[in-house]
Amino acid sequence: MQERFVKRRQHLVGPNSSTLKALEILTGCYILVQVHCFHLNEQGNTVAAMGSFKGLKQVRRVVEDCIQNKMHPVYHIKTLMMKRELASDPALENENWDRFLPKLKKKNAKQKKVKSKEKKTYTPFPPPQPLSKVSLQLESGEYFLSDQKKFAKKWQHKLEKQTEKTAENKRKREAAFVPPMEPVTQDPSKSADDKNDVAAMAMSLRKKAKEFGKQKSLENVNPETYIAASGEAPLKKKRRHS
Secondary structure, eight states, X not given: OHHHHHHHHHHHXXXXXXXXXXXXXXXXXXXXXXXXXXXXXXXXXXXXXXSOXXXXXXXXXXXXXXXXXXXXHHHHHHHHHHHHHHHHOGGGTTSOOTTTSOOOOOOOOOOOOOOOOOOOOXXXXXXXXXXXXXXXXXXXXXXXXXXXXXHHHHHHHHHHHHHHHHHHHHHHHHHHTSOOOOOOOOOHHHHHHHHHHHHHHHXXXXXXXHHHHHHHHHHTOOHHHHHHHHHSOOOOOOOOOO
């Protein structure tokens, strides 16, 4: 809360007291902003002004809007400058100035959402301390090795890393020389030939099916019924007398 108040008070003063000087010139008042209270050793929260009644009203409005975060003092300064220019014009002296003054809308800046920290379960026992380098060497048995064996082990580990690195670099170099896959373009003449082959195969299958049907019908004929049917004379139809 105190930091917010100090920030807004600084808006009123401005860099190198430029905002305060501009307000003094435009309002015709002497303005004093108490920055630090030395005898109480705390931040000052008082604004004093001396001047005409109209100027004091303007100063009060600027200070209240700044502290309540309604409008920045710079926008008030722009409005006062435009009013001074309009007052100097005798043709616009008795007219309404609202159409000339800037209409500013307050834009609320998006505040960052504070992430809520998850509450950890309370444990009275402290976490286990990480093992030191000597403890790790004691566990692996490296602590009891001689200097020569330690050097040989370190050298072996270095050689393994080096071989892995060279193999990786070789693989990257060879990958640059691998040709890309070319798109397969289908030959239109070949596709037409394939279609013709399929049509010819379909025609041959139809012919074979017809021949097989005829052969099947001949095999299913009963000879006795065929002979009996062929020996009998056909029946004559009776004619109707008109």
